[in-house]
Amino acid sequence: MTPADRAAEQFRRLHGRAPVGVWSAPGRVNLIGEHTDYNDGFVLPFALPFRVAVAASPRADGRLAVTTIGDDTVPQRAEPVPVAELAPGRVTGWAAYPAGVAWALRDEGHLGGADLVIVGDVPAGAGLSSSHALQCATALALLGLAGVTPEQDGGPALTEVARWVQRSENDFVGAPTGLLDQTASLCCVESHALFLDVRSGAREQVPFDATATGFEVLVIDTRARHSLATNGSGYADRRRGCERAAALLGVPALRDVTLDGLDDALGALPDELRPLVRHVVTENDRVLRTVAALRAGEPDDIGPLLTASHASLRDDYRVSCAELDLAVDAAVGAGAAGARMTGGGFGGSAIALVPAGARGIRPAVSAAFARRALPAPRLFPAVPSAGAHRDQ
Incomplete structure (x- = not known):
């Protein structure tokens, strides 16, 4: 069963209804180009088959309620928090990552509460960008609930979404990361490495x-x-x-x-x-x-x-x-x-x-x-x- 299927199943179990949608994002390997991203340089990552999936539905009360399901299938629930009240330091621990994304999207005009259930198989703590996979999947899920699809029908560019995710981690979570991991998780394609000029945002999919x-x-x-x-x-x-x-x-x-x-x-x-x-x-x-x-x-x-x-x-x-x-x-x-x-x-x-x-x-x-x-x-x-x- 894929992470997306597991996320949908767990959402139904926890909330008694199907999610509106499920979005997922991969971990990544950086083939070469380390610590060059925050120096406006060049990077060459590719996406892994391991993914983090977010099953999501909107909430009418404007709160963000997040549950993550680990390998032990035991739910970890974060206290629901009003999206309008999110601020750096307001949420800590693992829940700061999806909350930070909601905070960044709120400041871009995408305000709305949501129930999120998160399932993934990206090895945590292995340097394979599990946290960015979580944030990118959350960003797509929250945008999707708002009726926004990146790079379609006037939606934001994927590179712009990557910068929102970067801001959420830099300013909300407090980790001074560059743009490599977010862009890789959002923009990579199968059987290619992503050659990214971080300064210009120019992307080339290299076979x-x-x-x-x-x-x-x-x-x-x-x-x-x-x-x-x-x-x-x-x-x-x-x-x-x-x-x-x-x-x-x-x-x-x-x-x-x-x-x-x-x-x-x-x-x-x-x-x-x-x-x-x-x-x-x-x-x-x-x-x-x-x-x-x-x-x-x-x-x-x-x-x-x-x-x-x-x-x-x-x-x-x-x-x-x-x-x-x-x-x-x-x-x-x-x-x-x-x-x-x-x-x-x-x-x-x-x-x-x-x-x-x-x-x-x-x-x-x-x-x-x-x-x-x-x-x-x-x-x-x-x-x-x-x-x-x-x-x-």
């Missing part, structure tokens, strides 16, 4: 069917818990460092520092800011080179770029951790064409580009974790899948 070209993208969920709310200070410190560096260099964002001009830029900065700038500038270049390889039908060329991205995130941006480094080293050591952490860092998942028929990589990664007495990682293939949509 990416690794299996057809003899590869598999393997996700390694290290089970080192990832939370930007928990680790927000480290994330926020790096974002502030990038903004400070851009100001010192006299540019709108680090996107404006070219690879050719990198050495001069580094020479004009204090020591503590140089690694951040070096990562962002070289990561943007790695995204462009990866896109060029995929356009040329040469996915085997991206392996070294993935590994170089991880080294930069580990050594310059300093957002990796022991579990992520172990996953990358074990995968590459066992024959992966390349590997890197994916997501904001501080835990979560890595990805490895695995040649077809390379059967030793999964056991090698599992054995490496066992030798360190670490929890066994969860390993599964990442198949580029469809973005958010209405299911029922």
Whole structure:
């Protein structure tokens, strides 16, 4: 049973009637382009087949009532809150994520109460954007109840919805995220990676069917818990460092520092800011080179770029951790064409580009974790899948 079917079933069980509709949104893997989004740069994510579904119906009393159903099928209910009274700090915990979306949409003129029932199978805490899948599905559900469909009949662009979701997380939840995850969850399409220029909003769907070209993208969920709310200070410190560096260099964002001009830029900065700038500038270049390889039908060329991205995130941006480094080293050591952490860092998942028929990589990664007495990682293939949509 899909998350959408489960959400509809649970809605009927809890409310005694069918929902008006069910909307869902996927988690994502970022193939490459980490911490470049809030620097106006380039990213290259794709959607996962794992989704969060929201079954929804309007309420006449203007309140938002949210229930989430976990794997144990036990409902967790948030206290209903008037949408008109939502404000940062008014709702905390998991319920802040859907409430923040309702708050952001209210400020865009979409005011209305709703009963929401949320079901999903995106692995939580794995750095695969489960929170953004929840927020994007909630946004589509609340817009749908208001009779609004993005990019149809005068509805908002999906990229505009992504910015509303970003605002809800930045200003309501308090996590200083960029635009990568929301845009990926809303805009990705099956069998493609999404090449996004964050500054302009320009999007290109780049064909990416690794299996057809003899590869598999393997996700390694290290089970080192990832939370930007928990680790927000480290994330926020790096974002502030990038903004400070851009100001010192006299540019709108680090996107404006070219690879050719990198050495001069580094020479004009204090020591503590140089690694951040070096990562962002070289990561943007790695995204462009990866896109060029995929356009040329040469996915085997991206392996070294993935590994170089991880080294930069580990050594310059300093957002990796022991579990992520172990996953990358074990995968590459066992024959992966390349590997890197994916997501904001501080835990979560890595990805490895695995040649077809390379059967030793999964056991090698599992054995490496066992030798360190670490929890066994969860390993599964990442198949580029469809973005958010209405299911029922």
